[in-house]
Amino acid sequence: MSFYDELKLLSREQLKLALYSIGPAEVERALVNSEGDLSSLMALLSPAAEPYIEEMAIRAAEITRQRFGTNIGMYLPLYLSNLCANDCDYCGFSMSNKLKRKFLTADELQQEMNIIKGQGFDSILLVSGEHESKVGIDYFCSMLPLVKKQFSYVAMEVQPLEEDEYRRLVNLGLDAVMLYQETYNPTTYQKHHTWGKKQDYRYRVESPERIARSGVDKIGLGVLLGLDDWRLDALLLGHHLSYLERHYWRCRYSLSLPRLRPCTGGISPQTVLTDKGLVQLICAFRLFNQQLEISLSTRESASFRDNLYGLGVTHISAGSSTEPGGYSNPKSQLDQFEINDDRSSAETVNAMLAKGFTPVWKDWQSEWVNLA
Numbered sequence: 001m002s003f004y005d006e007l008k009l010l011s012r013e014q015l016k017l018a019l020y021s022i023g024p025a026e027v028e029r030a031l032v033n034s035e036g037d038l039s040s041l042m043a044l045l046s047p048a049a050e051p052y053i054e055e056m057a058i059r060a061a062e063i064t065r066q067r068f069g070t071n072i073g074m075y076l077p078l079y080l081s082n083l084c085a086n087d088c089d090y091c092g093f094s095m096s097n098k099l100k101r102k103f104l105t106a107d108e109l110q111q112e113m114n115i116i117k118g119q120g121f122d123s124i125l126l127v128s129g130e131h132e133s134k135v136g137i138d139y140f141c142s143m144l145p146l147v148k149k150q151f152s153y154v155a156m157e158v159q160p161l162e163e164d165e166y167r168r169l170v171n172l173g174l175d176a177v178m179l180y181q182e183t184y185n186p187t188t189y190q191k192h193h194t195w196g197k198k199q200d201y202r203y204r205v206e207s208p209e210r211i212a213r214s215g216v217d218k219i220g221l222g223v224l225l226g227l228d229d230w231r232l233d234a235l236l237l238g239h240h241l242s243y244l245e246r247h248y249w250r251c252r253y254s255l256s257l258p259r260l261r262p263c264t265g266g267i268s269p270q271t272v273l274t275d276k277g278l279v280q281l282i283c284a285f286r287l288f289n290q291q292l293e294i295s296l297s298t299r300e301s302a303s304f305r306d307n308l309y310g311l312g313v314t315h316i317s318a319g320s321s322t323e324p325g326g327y328s329n330p331k332s333q334l335d336q337f338e339i340n341d342d343r344s345s346a347e348t349v350n351a352m353l354a355k356g357f358t359p360v361w362k363d364w365q366s367e368w369v370n371l372a
């Protein structure tokens, strides 16, 4: 049974009712022991947990310190393309938005990589809009070997692919795939995805299973916070993570928790997730899953990011550009969304060091893993 089939058996109405009727006793129980327990995750995400955020934060900080020390993994997104054959009403790359479109040539990719590498990064996230004919599997297969020559850890955030296509990329050195569901509410999903292949909710929900079967090291899951009720979306994200860990235990998992940001032609958030709510969310997931990597992008402000390291965040980007060619040719207005923390990577790292955390530029060498 795929996760899509499991999801169909869950009643959203009943889950929501349970989530909003939780009382303090259930939250207190969850604070003591919540690892791997979905009812505890529900309690920690509930409105009833709000008065306990400080206790959640103390516990989350202890667990994070035990498991990850003071380390924060550093990565940078590299946008390959802003072409897209979908319309998603929250995204600046939507097909119907009038903006200059481009995808990187091998030379342009090399220029971008030289700049990123020069800043010390060894972990890279290749990002593109979803355009199969111009930026599809053949394009990825031609670019990936160039990237793998320069970066030890290569992740991709592109359109969902078939299992054999993921396998081709893994054979070329791909280490991780990020694929976010955006929302687990199928009605909301249809409302925001108004054109293109991304409208296929089921295909997207089942994508992490195809990714896991391809032998990739890590899968990144996430929801776009603000499209629907964030508590319920986060709970279903927990269900998805739990399903994948049970069935595909060889993979590692990471979580991304982006809040909606302004973009060209974009919408305003349906439900606002406050800073306090995001702290609750991060702490709830840390208490639920001690091994989980949690990344925080430059969508969040500098001061907020600086205060979150100890609570569960394990990976950050810094000095990011969200446009193709944006490191060598900034401000060409091809961005996917506005970033909120516009410090350079050096400024971000200095602030991190001042808080007692350690930037980790390299923590992976595939040859060493394959020795066993």
Ligand code: SF4
Binding pocket: 084, 085, 086, 087, 088, 091, 092, 093, 094, 095, 128, 129, 130, 198
């Ligand atoms: S969210 Fe992805 S698929 Fe949707 S418009 Fe943006 S780039 Fe395209």
